[in-house]
Amino acid sequence: MSMIRDLRAVVRPSSRVSLRKESGPYDTTRDPATTTAVVDCAVYRDGRRLVTEGGQLTPQEAMRLVRRDGGFVWIGLHEPNEAEFAGIAAEFGLHPLAVEDAVQAHQRPKLERYDDSLFTVFKTIHYVDKNRLTSSSEVVETGEVMCFTGRDFFITVRHGGQGSLRALRHRLQDDPELLAKGPSAVLHAIADHVVDGYIAVADAVQDDIDEVETQVFSPGRKGTPRGTDAGQIYQLKREVLEFKRAVAPLLRPMQLLSERPMRLVDPEIQKYFRDVADHVARVQEQVIGFDELLNSILQANLAQASVAQNEDMRKITSWAAIIAVPTMVCGVYGMNFDYMPETHWKYGYPLVLSVTVAICLGIHRTLKRNGWL
Numbered sequence: 001m002s003m004i005r006d007l008r009a010v011v012r013p014s015s016r017v018s019l020r021k022e023s024g025p026y027d028t029t030r031d032p033a034t035t036t037a038v039v040d041c042a043v044y045r046d047g048r049r050l051v052t053e054g055g056q057l058t059p060q061e062a063m064r065l066v067r068r069d070g071g072f073v074w075i076g077l078h079e080p081n082e083a084e085f086a087g088i089a090a091e092f093g094l095h096p097l098a099v100e101d102a103v104q105a106h107q108r109p110k111l112e113r114y115d116d117s118l119f120t121v122f123k124t125i126h127y128v129d130k131n132r133l134t135s136s137s138e139v140v141e142t143g144e145v146m147c148f149t150g151r152d153f154f155i156t157v158r159h160g161g162q163g164s165l166r167a168l169r170h171r172l173q174d175d176p177e178l179l180a181k182g183p184s185a186v187l188h189a190i191a192d193h194v195v196d197g198y199i200a201v202a203d204a205v206q207d208d209i210d211e212v213e214t215q216v217f218s219p220g221r222k223g224t225p226r227g228t229d230a231g232q233i234y235q236l237k238r239e240v241l242e243f244k245r246a247v248a249p250l251l252r253p254m255q256l257l258s259e260r261p262m263r264l265v266d267p268e269i270q271k272y273f274r275d276v277a278d279h280v281a282r283v284q285e286q287v288i289g290f291d292e293l294l295n296s297i298l299q300a301n302l303a304q305a306s307v308a309q310n311e312d313m314r315k316i317t318s319w320a321a322i323i324a325v326p327t328m329v330c331g332v333y334g335m336n337f338d339y340m341p342e343t344h345w346k347y348g349y350p351l352v353l354s355v356t357v358a359i360c361l362g363i364h365r366t367l368k369r370n371g372w373l
Helices: 007-011 059-069 082-092 096-104 166-173 183-217 230-259 273-333 348-369
Strands: 038-045 072-078 110-113 117-127 140-150 153-159
Touching (some): 059 072, 059 082, 082 153, 096 140, 140 230, 183 230, 230 273, 273 348
16 A cells, blocks of 8 residues: 555656656657667566566567566557557457557547457647747647557557657656556556646646736836737637647546546556546646636737727827818918908918917817827
8 A cells, every 4th residue: 555655756756856867778759760660668577677688579579478477568659650550459459440549640538448458548738938929839739648558568659749758667667566556557657647747738828828918918108008919819729729629538538547447447546547537627627717718818909909999090080180170271261262351461371370270279188188189
């Protein structure tokens, strides 16, 4: 039971604990120079990784060792094609529908149960650092981790450049007591690792939304709100929608793993899926809140733009009214009539000019007092 109490510390290590250098024979990123999608294949017996003299095992060799001496095999693949995955699928008896989903990718998060295995799909989310948010900024990047869980095997298939499991494998190998629980312990560790990533991304997206909200409601000239580019808000809303598509479908699979007894999931490990489900629910509520808040910010920004346009139109109209007075007077006295008042009077010109200026000043004062200027 002490191992179970320390499960959280293993999956989520303290920032004060120095992790082993993330390099070595079991990297989880496919080398473009290689012709195989297998980036790691190892046998674990009593929670410890078996070291073989011939280097990394092939999946077939690893499975023969497991069937002969016990333990389980953990195989990591990165973006395999159909031909590369066919041999592994045949060796472990994977269901054709699950194999097709694993190869094609672009699947929604889900949990599917087959006769001898569980097939789980996770969407990984990575926050993209940037100097400032623009209308074309990419806020999140997504990837996929697909897991096949069997009685004596665990297979991960990764798609995309994000969601590396290298550090997680290191941490699990540092706790043999946990790995001794079998493939279900690895499944929980990956689920917890992915959801922890969601929490970190949600915090970063919250900062971006706060920044946009500040820009929208920060005062501009003369204390009026200056607003922001609607394209920034719309782009952020699209990224939040992508985040929502990764989080929302995952809640039900985590609830199933925590509530329904499954023969491929260790009972002591199963209870910890409740914590993962709770965190998914929390992030889902945050993302829904982000979407609603961005809708409000977008509406407020559009309203401010409309108010600013109305303000500009009122100013233009006010100046047009002022300019209309001298235009009218000049139009009247520009007519070519011989008999017009004040045309031959000595003080006619200064009088008309003074009256025109007085009327213009009066109109300007009235409009300014009413807030039009």
